[in-house]
Amino acid sequence: MKYSIFSLARAALNGHKNWPRTWRDAAPKKHYDVVIIGGGGHGLATAWFLASRYGIKNVAVLEKGWIGSGNAGRNTTIIRSNYMLPGNIGFYELSMKLWETMEQDLNYNTMVSQRGIVNLYHSDAQRDAYARRGNAMRINGIDAELLDQDGVRKMMPFLNFEHARFPIQGGLLQRRAGTARHDAVVWGYAHAADKLGVDIIQNCEVTGFTRDKAGKVIGVETSRGAIGAGKVGMSVAGSSSRVAAMAGLRLPIESHVLQAFVSEAIKPLIPGVVTFGAGHFYVSQSDKGGLVFGGDIDGYNSYAQRGNMPTMEDVCEGGMALMPIIGRVRLLRQWGGIMDMSMDGSPIIDRTPVEGLYLNAGWCYGGFKATPGAGLTFAHLLARDEPHEEAARYRLDRFRTGWTIDEKGMGAQPNLH
Amino acid sequence: MRIACPYCGPRENGEFSYLGDATPVRPSLEQGVDAMLDYVFLRDNVAGEMQELWYHGGGCRAWLKVTRNTLTHEISAVEAARGAGAAKVGKR
Numbered sequence: 001m002k003y004s005i006f007s008l009a010r011a012a013l014n015g016h017k018n019w020p021r022t023w024r025d026a027a028p029k030k031h032y033d034v035v036i037i038g039g040g041g042h043g044l045a046t047a048w049f050l051a052s053r054y055g056i057k058n059v060a061v062l063e064k065g066w067i068g069s070g071n072a073g074r075n076t077t078i079i080r081s082n083y084m085l086p087g088n089i090g091f092y093e094l095s096m097k098l099w100e101t102m103e104q105d106l107n108y109n110t111m112v113s114q115r116g117i118v119n120l121y122h123s124d125a126q127r128d129a130y131a132r133r134g135n136a137m138r139i140n141g142i143d144a145e146l147l148d149q150d151g152v153r154k155m156m157p158f159l160n161f162e163h164a165r166f167p168i169q170g171g172l173l174q175r176r177a178g179t180a181r182h183d184a185v186v187w188g189y190a191h192a193a194d195k196l197g198v199d200i201i202q203n204c205e206v207t208g209f210t211r212d213k214a215g216k217v218i219g220v221e222t223s224r225g226a227i228g229a230g231k232v233g234m235s236v237a238g239s240s241s242r243v244a245a246m247a248g249l250r251l252p253i254e255s256h257v258l259q260a261f262v263s264e265a266i267k268p269l270i271p272g273v274v275t276f277g278a279g280h281f282y283v284s285q286s287d288k289g290g291l292v293f294g295g296d297i298d299g300y301n302s303y304a305q306r307g308n309m310p311t312m313e314d315v316c317e318g319g320m321a322l323m324p325i326i327g328r329v330r331l332l333r334q335w336g337g338i339m340d341m342s343m344d345g346s347p348i349i350d351r352t353p354v355e356g357l358y359l360n361a362g363w364c365y366g367g368f369k370a371t372p373g374a375g376l377t378f379a380h381l382l383a384r385d386e387p388h389e390e391a392a393r394y395r396l397d398r399f400r401t402g403w404t405i406d407e408k409g410m411g412a413q414p415n416l417h
Numbered sequence: 418m419r420i421a422c423p424y425c426g427p428r429e430n431g432e433f434s435y436l437g438d439a440t441p442v443r444p445s446l447e448q449g450v451d452a453m454l455d456y457v458f459l460r461d462n463v464a465g466e467m468q469e470l471w472y473h474g475g476g477c478r479a480w481l482k483v484t485r486n487t488l489t490h491e492i493s494a495v496e497a498a499r500g501a502g503a504a505k506v507g508k509r
Binding site: 254 | 463464467
């Protein structure tokens with residue numbers, strides 16, 4: 001159905017009893033042109049772009065649990081495009097533009113709210129680095145403003161500007177950045193893809209790949225039987241290494257746990273997203289009033305979807321240094337998600353050495369904001385067999401060729417961002 | 418998560434820092450680009466029991482070889498990592 005003010009009014013008169021399913025609970029067919037493993041935001045967006053922009057509608061999305069049960073439901077809902085390096089800057093801006101039209105494109109309220117992000121700086125050197133980043137963004141047509149202390153104070157007077165060790169000197173502001181409702185993004189893509197004939201198959205875990213004599217992938221083995229496929233795309237961040245291993249591949253990825261936190265609801269306080277530049281702490285306020293915040297990964301390999309106390313303590317210390325006003329706010333919930341930490345901090349959208357198998361992986365902390373961009377560029381790769389121009393540098397072989405995209409400038413570490 | 422340091426006893430994991438998989442061995446330069454690529458960038462990314470190196474910086478400052486399950490965080494063995502670091506270059 002098409003959602004509108006009229007459908008809402010009609011349903012309201014009937015006591016909201018007659019809403020149809022948002023998407024069908026499909027059973028697997030024998031064969032699809034494209035099978036996408038992973039029913040998160042990325043996988044569903046890929047399916048929708050395949051069907052809507054590339055005319056490939058015989059598509060299945062396989063999800064081992066329920067859609068959006070992985071990292072799509074475990075992030076801090078921030079969207080932004082304040083990147084600096086070639087390869088990243090165009091890609092994330094493409095994604096940002098897709099966020100801006102998403103609700104109309106999908107006919108679904110994904111609660112995209114461009115409330116802005118401020119990355120604070122606390123030293124002269126950091127100000128110079130942010131000025132450089134802001135300039136790189138503006139040269140590429142992306143909005144960026146360098147704020148001095150007064151500029152930040154006007155937006156967020158409650159911050160600890162006079163911190164003895166890390167006084168706030170100012171910040172880099174991207175006004176078009178903001179937040180979106182993470183679950184609604186998943187449901188919106190599912191709704192729109194389903195309408196175009198995409199089969200969304202839940203409780204269907206991939207257990208292996210079917211290969212022909214030449215080694216080409218021609219389908220997947222699943223907990224709901226074998227499914228044939230013209231092409232198979234993996235969108236399983238967190239578990240990329242495990243799924244790729246079924247096809248005999250080793251990836252430049254480690255799986256790490258990242259924690260996120262929500263406080264009890266308080267009255268509106270934080271106007272946008274703010275990040276602490278002297279530690280690792282970022283916070284926004286949800287429409288329900290809870291403060292949504294996070295920091296660094298725990299720092300050890302994990303598939304356990306839960307973290308440990310030292311990181312929680314570190315995150316809360318960052319929060320207290322930045323805004324002591326939250327000191328008596330109680331923590332409501334805390335959880336962990338498994339990140340695909342790639343070895344240069346940037347993602348991979350590429351063909352694999354195994355014919356018929358395509359990879360969308362390595363999103364580190366940054367997968368949520370990339371959801372529409374990754375969907376479009378991965379669909380392009382699957383449909384055309386060549387990379388989308390904005391994802392052309394996200395090669396799997398860049399670690400061999402030296403074309404790594406190291407936004408943080410720290411070398412081969414699986415713990416960048 | 419607590420790690421039972423063989424020198425200091427059980428300590429919370431905030432005292433330790435993590436290096437990662439203890440299995441890869443730094444290749445010698447003669448082994449070529451592929452061996453180095455493999456060592457620097459590629460990972461088994463084990464889901465299950467994994468041997469890994471931890472440094473007890475907040476305690477005795479020893480390098481430890483810890484056997485830990487990445488699915489559950491359960492630690493089954495901790496021993497001193499003798500010969501870790503520079504001493505292991507080019508050796509099995």
